[in-house]
Amino acid sequence: LxxxxxxxxxxxxxxxxxxxxxxxxxxxxxxxxxxxxxxxxxxxxxxxxxxxxxxxxxxxxxxxxxxxxxxxxxxxxxxxxxxxxxxxxxxxxxxxxxxxxxxxxxxxxxxxxxxxxxxxxxxxxxxxxxxxxxxxxxxxxxxxxxxxxxxxxxAGYGASPTVDTATDLPPATDSPAFDGLENASLVTPDDLVHVEWDKVCLGMLLSSGQVWAVESVACSALVGVAMLLFSPLLTAACFVGGAIGTLTALVVSEGPYAAAYAGVWGYNGFLAGGAMLFFVVASPRVLVLAVVNALLATFIQAAVVPVFGQNNLPVFTFPFCLASLLLLAAVSSSSSFHRVASPSFPE
Amino acid sequence: LxxxxxxxxxxxxxxxxxxxxxxxxxxxxxxxxxxxxxxxxxxxxxxxxxxxxxxxxxxxxxxxxxxxxxxxxxxxxxxxxxxxxxxxxxxxxxxxxxxxxxxxxxxxxxxxxxxxxxxxxxxxxxxxxxxxxxxxxxxxxxxxxxxxxxxxxxAGYGASPTVDTATDLPPATDSPAFDGLENASLVTPDDLVHVEWDKVCLGMLLSSGQVWAVESVACSALVGVAMLLFSPLLTAACFVGGAIGTLTALVVSEGPYAAAYAGVWGYNGFLAGGAMLFFVVASPRVLVLAVVNALLATFIQAAVVPVFGQNNLPVFTFPFCLASLLLLAAVSSSSSFHRVASPSFPE
Amino acid sequence: LxxxxxxxxxxxxxxxxxxxxxxxxxxxxxxxxxxxxxxxxxxxxxxxxxxxxxxxxxxxxxxxxxxxxxxxxxxxxxxxxxxxxxxxxxxxxxxxxxxxxxxxxxxxxxxxxxxxxxxxxxxxxxxxxxxxxxxxxxxxxxxxxxxxxxxxxxAGYGASPTVDTATDLPPATDSPAFDGLENASLVTPDDLVHVEWDKVCLGMLLSSGQVWAVESVACSALVGVAMLLFSPLLTAACFVGGAIGTLTALVVSEGPYAAAYAGVWGYNGFLAGGAMLFFVVASPRVLVLAVVNALLATFIQAAVVPVFGQNNLPVFTFPFCLASLLLLAAVSSSSSFHRVASPSFPE
Known part of the structure; x- marks a missing residue:
């Protein structure tokens, strides 16, 4: 063509x-x-x-x-x-x-x-x-x-009549981090009991749709199918990344974890997992690095959510970009990894 | 010499x-x-x-x-x-x-x-x-x-006896953006009626003096004359940039537009317009890019004014620098543009 | 080995x-x-x-x-x-x-x-x-x-029951800068009288331990001895840098200068002074630059303390890194300086 x-x-x-x-x-x-x-x-x-x-x-x-x-x-x-x-x-x-x-x-x-x-x-x-x-x-x-x-x-969009814009932000996005600042109790084993694991699994799936900021099971499933058509290995890396991101969210945010259930904590990990496998020749070490990358992206997300929140801004995929740039540069400085010459699919 | x-x-x-x-x-x-x-x-x-x-x-x-x-x-x-x-x-x-x-x-x-x-x-x-x-x-x-x-x-300069530093900042600089957060009404056609176009034109002229943070018709006119002596094309690009910046301000800020009338929204566009023509061999495409650059600089200005305002800092010419660095880099990646070998004047 | x-x-x-x-x-x-x-x-x-x-x-x-x-x-x-x-x-x-x-x-x-x-x-x-x-x-x-x-x-750590986290931060770290915003009086000759010079000298010494965030005379002295073993010139540069940082703090922060006495304002200058001498072949010009670097690092520290404070974050050694990166790059652009081929010790 x-x-x-x-x-x-x-x-x-x-x-x-x-x-x-x-x-x-x-x-x-x-x-x-x-x-x-x-x-x-x-x-x-x-x-x-x-x-x-x-x-x-x-x-x-x-x-x-x-x-x-x-x-x-x-x-x-x-x-x-x-x-x-x-x-x-x-x-x-x-x-x-x-x-x-x-x-x-x-x-x-x-x-x-x-x-x-x-x-x-x-x-x-x-x-x-x-x-x-x-x-x-x-x-x-x-x-x-x-x-x-x-x-x-x-330009004046979104200025609500009452000045409580900051408090009624969509819970799906950064409320957990804000709650974290207001909530007085430390994380106790009790809190962890309340994690609803079925919703966590759903959150892992929804991660793939949240890349486009869409919360829809149908869309997420179609993304999965579309990726499988291209490369099963890449798909697996992405979904593992999404799962790691969602699980990490349980550590770096506080209940009630609504955002994690919606997949909002997973999409940076989803992309981060895929980015490592896509640009580097696959090897066991690269798989470990993909996990580290997903972890790093989620930590960065936890770090910048309150910063961006001060300006009423979502974090978009900044966390994924920063983590992947750093780790891909790290990989280049070591002779044990090989960058893919012309990135196509990992297999 | x-x-x-x-x-x-x-x-x-x-x-x-x-x-x-x-x-x-x-x-x-x-x-x-x-x-x-x-x-x-x-x-x-x-x-x-x-x-x-x-x-x-x-x-x-x-x-x-x-x-x-x-x-x-x-x-x-x-x-x-x-x-x-x-x-x-x-x-x-x-x-x-x-x-x-x-x-x-x-x-x-x-x-x-x-x-x-x-x-x-x-x-x-x-x-x-x-x-x-x-x-x-x-x-x-x-x-x-x-x-x-x-x-x-x-070191304690400027700490006013009452703690309302944030509220009595000079209106000429970032008050419109702050008003935007406080003002409840959305932009309606009504607001746009109140734009005083003669003052907007004055704002475009004042842009050239605001590069040195000076609001003075005499100074702005002398800057214009000084630039004409050197290069009429560059002068035109700068003033067009300033005009675009001032007009864009009407879209990304809210009334009463005092800052736009003072030329504060124009100086980043002024510099951005000139920067494209100065460093790239002139062509119709470059003119379009100069317009995009002025637009981008003004959008960045609108974006960072509230961020800098949290620390009581003016935005200086950061918006111009960021926009021009990105677009000049963009130009370098395309074979249709030619960087000026030794920048002097565009003609 | x-x-x-x-x-x-x-x-x-x-x-x-x-x-x-x-x-x-x-x-x-x-x-x-x-x-x-x-x-x-x-x-x-x-x-x-x-x-x-x-x-x-x-x-x-x-x-x-x-x-x-x-x-x-x-x-x-x-x-x-x-x-x-x-x-x-x-x-x-x-x-x-x-x-x-x-x-x-x-x-x-x-x-x-x-x-x-x-x-x-x-x-x-x-x-x-x-x-x-x-x-x-x-x-x-x-x-x-x-x-x-x-x-x-x-994750909810450190959220105190009352929401006054911002006000009871450790005084040793960023309280002076915050006080600066709240304190109404300008710096007057009176304030300068209250500087306790013996504590300032102690602060200069403590700077070396504060690199590891430790406030201890014993540790700072051991660091000094450890550095002397390696290179007396480097040690001198570092301690001069720490002294400059501590003195600059008296200019860019307000009383009661508790942080300066604890060495918190000195560790960036300490590292900045050493960084110039370590990476550039020593010459009288480089010594002046080391002083400028320590000064720049301390100014950056004064600038970012309130910004980081908004997120309850200490400034770590960001100021040192930024200042030293810029000045080392500046040095590379001039033919009068020579980068050390394989950095070991300045003598």
Whole structure:
């Protein structure tokens, strides 16, 4: 398909191929079919989320192709497009709980601006990090979405009539950490008794959907299937990472663990687990490192949730990016590991 | 002039040439005459500001030449000197509104320390960023001035008798963003009606003076003339950037827009617009990117104003630096753009 | 000793050699005897602190050797091990004052996790900074310890029954900066009269122990002796740096200066002074730069104390790391300085 020119009759097909690969690249999958399954999952979970995703990825494609003229190989693999995918899905699904207001046309405008930013930031960061042989992961998405969330708040969105914005944040996201500051009792064995293990398992599954900020069993299952199509080993690493993240949450947060049950503590571990296996040739040591990476990402998440909370901002996937950048750089400094020459699938 | 040695009779003349170029380098202008006009503008606006500028630039010259022994080419072009220029003018003009107290001799001492720091930080960051072929912009100024502002606050300056420091900050700087958090109403078409467009135009003009933190029509006009002498294209890019910044402010902040009318929302866009044209060979695409850069800088400004406000700190030109670093790096990753080999003027 | 293999009978001896060098590397000393003296000092000051140090360094050794397989030369010199040393000693000595609770077995668990993180982060940052020819200093320790402190707070540790956690922080650490915000009077000559110069001198001495977060005259003296064994010039630079830091504290903080008397304002200057002399060939200019570096580190400390305080976090040695990275990079950009080819001791 890559042999056909963009302006030939095959162009539309190739465009779709690109965009679907972009959707799948979020979880390191370079495969249009997987992208298609995941996109269905997003629409199933919430039509607005699916629509926002499509809206942002189309804008991003034109910025990458027409304005910045990025290398064709990058665009065909969907690399500049996965950050805008997340901009769309995460903004659409977190806007209402965070700002207590419906999505207006102006919000779509902000979203479009963020999609443009994320492609530019991707190009910039990729260039900088390439000299260290590191990928930019989802940092462009994190930066662009943080900017528009703070910009929208500056413009007066989400200012509730009573000034208690900080207290009625969605419990699914950072309430446990805040509770931790207010709750007087130390962690006692008693607290641990109250962990509902069936919900914890559900949380591990939901982690995969939470990568797109979607809490839906159907979507999470479709993501799982889509990843299995591409690489069972990568899928296993991701889900193990998600499980580790969710379990770690029980150690670094306090009850009632609603966020852990919703998968919110798992998605950074999910991505972190996959990132190690995707970029490094698999070996037993790498598996241990993938576990350490998932653990580190979850600790970083616990550390930055209250910091970001001061500005009413979710943590997005900053924790995953920081942990994976550090560990991937660590791997490069040792001769016992081999970076994958051209990342495709671990098997 | 460069042929004469520093210690020959020509030394004094050459020193003046250097210092004036340093003043002009703030807006990418490498020309002593322009520097002279801008310095007159600063003295016209406020004699203390002009004096602080001269004080800091002389200290900076000796640090760069005698202590660090930086390459002669850099010093002759005034590159290590423009950050100290900003340290002087910005500290002198923002100290009184931010600390509610007059400038004492001790403040001049802090200012001198900051000038020394800014030259050292310039040398450090230039070296680090040079490996990515990026300039340090005004980051050294931002870092040095942030340090002394926080240091002075730690030493008890500006602690008002009543503890309402946070509430009576100067309205010209970050009040709109804070109002946004307190004001209950969403942005409605009604609010937009109240925009006074004549003041907005004035704000666009004042942007050029606000680069040195000076709000004065005379100074801004002199900056404009000084830049025209050097390069009309660069001047146009800067003023377009300033206009975009001021207009964007109407979208990311809430009424009554006093800051936008004073040019405070424009100076990051002003610098961001110029930075693209200065470092990249001009083309239609670059013009679009300059617009995106100005937009991105203003969004970053909206995002960091409340964050910095928690520590009672102005945002200085951090937004411009971050946006321009990212976009200049983005440009380097694409083969459609060409970096200017030896930046002089765009024509 | 380096010629013997790890698994030979000499292994245990070589292991001890490594670990003791790791303890001493915190103050740039590569010498097992010095490490032994410092370790005795830590045990003298507080048995728990000494135990935690040994606990963390053993974990770190196995992570560095078995999991990451770092180059043997690095491990023999103790480079990956000095960050875990600080993780152990600082966590053990700051946990009780910061969390108002005794050290439980769970805290030892967190400490072990932090030791693992710090080695991984060391490997990652070293690789990144090596391309700029810069060392990672103690940044890995800072990152790892910040993470577990925030993680433990998220898990509910240290939440006092009344919500006045922020007000009863240990006075030795950041109360002066907070007082600065609350205290209404400006610095007047009167305040300066109250400086107790004998306590200031004691504070300068205590600085050397505060590098490991230990406030003990015996430990500080042993550190001094241990450093003298290795290099008198380096020792002098460090203590001058500590003195500058303590004196600067009188300028950037307000009375009653309890923190300065305890050496808390001196340890960043102590390390900063030594860092310049250790990595650059000594010359009169370098001595001036070492003074500037100590000054810069203390200003950064004054600037970040209130920022970190918002999250109830001590500043660790972040100020030293930032200042030294910038100035060492500055030095590299000038031809008048020569980096030491293989850092050993300055003479």
């Amino acid at each position: 890559v042999d056909h020119r963009w302006l030939s009759p095959w162009g539309v097909l190739r465009l779709c191929d690109c965009l679907l690969r972009g959707v799948a690249q979020v979880v390191f999958v370079n495969n249009p079919l997987s992208g298609f399954l995941i996109l269905i999952g997003l629409f199933l979970a919430d039509v607005t989320v699916g629509g926002a995703t499509v809206f942002c990825i189309i804008i991003a494609f034109f910025v990458a192709k027409v304005l910045l003229d990025l290398p064709d190989g990058q665009i065909s693999a969907g690399l500049p497009l996965f950050s805008p995918v997340l901009v769309g899905s995460v903004t659409a699904s977190l806007f209402t709980p965070f700002f207590n207001s419906p999505i207006t046309p102006a919000v779509w405008g902000y979203m479009g601006v963020a999609a443009v930013f994320s492609v530019c930031v991707f190009a910039g960061l990729s260039h900088l990090l390439a000299s260290h042989n590191l990928p930019a992961y989802t940092l462009p998405f994190n930066i662009a979405t943080s900017l528009i969330f703070l910009g929208m708040r500056g | 460069v042929d004469h040695r520093w210690l020959s009779p020509w030394g004094v003349l050459r020193l003046c040439d250097c210092l004036l170029r340093g003043v002009a380098q703030v807006v990418f202008v490498n020309n002593p005459l322009s520097g002279f006009l801008i310095l007159i503008g600063l003295f016209l606006a406020d004699v203390t500001v002009g004096g602080a500028t001269v004080f800091c630039i002389i200290i900076a010259f000796f640090v760069a030449k005698v202590l660090l022994d930086l390459p002669d080419g850099q010093i002759s072009a005034g590159l290590p000197l423009f950050s100290p220029v900003l340290v002087g003018s910005v500290t002198a003009s923002l100290f009184t509104p931010f600390f509610n107290s007059p400038i004492t001799p001790a403040v001049w001492g802090y200012m001198g320390v900051a000038a020394v720091f800014s030259v050292c930080v310039f040398a450090g960051l230039s070296h680090l960023l040079a490996s990515h072929n990026l300039p340090a912009y005004t980051l050294p100024f931002n870092i040095a001035t942030s340090l002394i502002f926080l240091g002075m606050r730690g | 380096v010629d013997h293999r790890w698994l030979s009978p000499w292994g245990v001896l070589r292991l001890c050699d490594c670990l003791l060098r790791g303890v001493a590397q915190v103050v740039f000393v590569n010498n097992p005897l010095s490490g032994f003296l410092i370790l005795i000092g830590l045990f003298l000051a507080d048995v728990t602190v000494g135990g935690a140090t040994v606990f963390c360094i053993i974990i770190a050794f196995f992570v560095a050797k078995v999991l990451l397989d770092l180059p043997d030369g690095q491990i023999s010199a103790g480079l990956p091990l000095f960050s875990p040393v600080l993780v152990g000693s600082v966590t053990a000595s700051l946990f009780t004052p910061f969390f108002n609770s005794p050290i439980t077995p769970a805290v030892w668990g967190y400490m072990g996790v932090a030791a693992v993180f710090s080695v991984c982060v060391f490997a990652g940052l070293s690789h990144l900074l090596a391309s700029h020819n810069l060392p990672a200093y103690t940044l890995p320790f800072n990152i790892a310890t910040s993470l577990i402190f925030l993680g433990m707070r998220g």
